[in-house]
Structures are given as structure tokens and as C-alpha cells.
Amino acid sequence: DAKTTQPPSMDCAEGRAANLPCNHSTISGNEYVYWYRQIHSQGPQYIIHGLKNNETNEMASLIITEDRKSSTLILPHATLRDTAVYYCTARTDSWGKLQFGAGTQVVVTP
Amino acid sequence: NAGVMQNPRHLVRRRGQEARLRCSPMKGHSHVYWYRQLPEEGLKFMVYLQKENIIDESGMPKERFSAEFPKEGPSILRIQQVVRGDSAAYFCASSNSTDTQYFGPGTRLTVL
Numbered sequence: 001d002a003k004t005t006q007p008p009s010m011d012c013a014e015g016r017a018a019n020l021p022c023n024h025s026t027i028s029g030n031e032y033v034y035w036y037r038q039i040h041s042q043g044p045q046y047i048i049h050g051l052k053n054n055e056t057n058e059m060a061s062l063i064i065t066e067d068r069k070s071s072t073l074i075l076p077h078a079t080l081r082d083t084a085v086y087y088c089t090a091r092t093d094s095w096g097k098l099q100f101g102a103g104t105q106v107v108v109t110p
Numbered sequence: 111n112a113g114v115m116q117n118p119r120h121l122v123r124r125r126g127q128e129a130r131l132r133c134s135p136m137k138g139h140s141h142v143y144w145y146r147q148l149p150e151e152g153l154k155f156m157v158y159l160q161k162e163n164i165i166d167e168s169g170m171p172k173e174r175f176s177a178e179f180p181k182e183g184p185s186i187l188r189i190q191q192v193v194r195g196d197s198a199a200y201f202c203a204s205s206n207s208t209d210t211q212y213f214g215p216g217t218r219l220t221v222l
Binding site: 034036038041042043044045046049087096097098099100101102103 | 114141143145152153154155158165166168169199201203205210211212213214215216218
């Protein structure tokens with residue numbers, strides 16, 4: 001599975017968009033990019049995933065570069081409840097395990 | 111549709127005792143994964159099971175740890191003769207086939 005790298009932390013103002021980058025330069029063609037977040041010490045929450053096309057759901061948008069070496073998770077209107085550690089991970093769809101790095105600690109401020 | 115359930119949510123054991131952690135997957139899910147999160151660290155994969163089979167246990171310590179997912183009932187992660195270093199949050203995730211994994215709330219194990 002590809003190794004992912006993320007900035008350790010970032011701040012975001014409430015109501016503004018939060019853009020979270022992730023590098024996955026060693027990603028292979030059949031690996032999906034998955035995003036999860038962990039609020040305080042709760043169980044990780046699935047956000048979104050994609051292979052090569054951009055994806056959007058009710059929580060966020062995922063923008064994957066054409067070469068697939070990086071991606072950006074966009075929270076369009078951050079709220080205080082979006083404060084969490086955000087994890088980017090890559091895995092093949094034929095095998096289960098997720099490998100989590102240190103993630104990005106996002107703090108949304110009023 | 112109930113999510114992934116784990117119990118107990120908190121478990122306290124003395125050194126040398128056994129810990130049993132249970133995970134009930136989401137309805138219709140037959141794949142279960144266990145992850146461990148040590149204090150101030152990220153999540154680490156431990157084991158991947160399907161009904162009655164261990165598919166990948168590459169992240170599980172060779173000694174004292176075992177996991178099962180019987181045909182009926184929850185998946186069990188069992189830690190024998192616990193030590194202080196086993197204190198951690200243990201998360202279970204489930205999926206339908208190799209699709210998206212959904213996590214439970216975790217069991218926080220404290221070893222005294």
C-alpha cells in the first residue's frame with residue numbers, strides 16, 4: 001500500500017473552507033484514496049474515497065490530481081464540530097487493511 | 111441500521127489477567143478488522159477476519175493475542191496475560207466484502 005504524508009496540523013476559521021492536502025506519490029493504479037477523521041478519542045469516521053475522479057458527498061469533496069500523486073479533501077464550510085484528526089490512506093480494493101499515518105490535526109476556530 | 115458495536119467500552123484489567131473484546135459488525139457485513147491505538151499514537155492494523163477465517167494477521171503480536179469471528183456471534187479479540195503496554199484503544203471496523211470500512215466506538219483497555 002502507498003505511503004501517505006500529511007501536514008501535522010492546520011487551523012481553519014469557522015464558516016470557511018478547509019483544504020487538507022495529502023501526498024501519495026507511490027500510489028499504484030488500483031489503490032483508492034480514503035479519508036477518515038477521528039474526533040477526540042472516538043472511532044474513526046469515514047468521510048469519502050476515490051480512485052481517480054473527483055468525488056463529492058454530503059460531508060466533503062475529494063480532488064485527486066491527474067497523476068494521482070496527491071489529493072485534497074475539502075470541507076466546504078467548516079464548523080467547530082469538524083475539529084478532528086484527519087487521516088488520508090490508500091488501499092487496494094482487493095485487500096482490506098487500512099494503514100494510517102499521523103494525520104492532520106485540524107482545529108476550527110470561531 | 112445499527113452501526114458497528116463494541117463492548118465493553120471500557121475495560122480494566124490487572125497484569126496477568128485476560129481481556130476479551132467483542133465486536134458486532136454492521137448488519138450484512140461479514141468482514142471484520144481490528145486496529146489498536148496506543149496513547150498519543152496513530153491507528154495500527156492488527157487483524158482481518160471473515161466469518162470463521164483469519165485472512166491477515168500480520169499486525170497482531172505473535173504471543174498472547176488471538177482473534178476469532180465465529181459463524182454465529184461477535185468477533186472476539188482476546189489478550190492473554192495482559193501487560194501495561196497493552197493499554198490502548200482497540201477499534202473494530204466492518205465492511206461488506208472489501209468495500210468501505212466503518213468503525214465502532216472502540217474499547218479502552220487499561221492495565222493496572
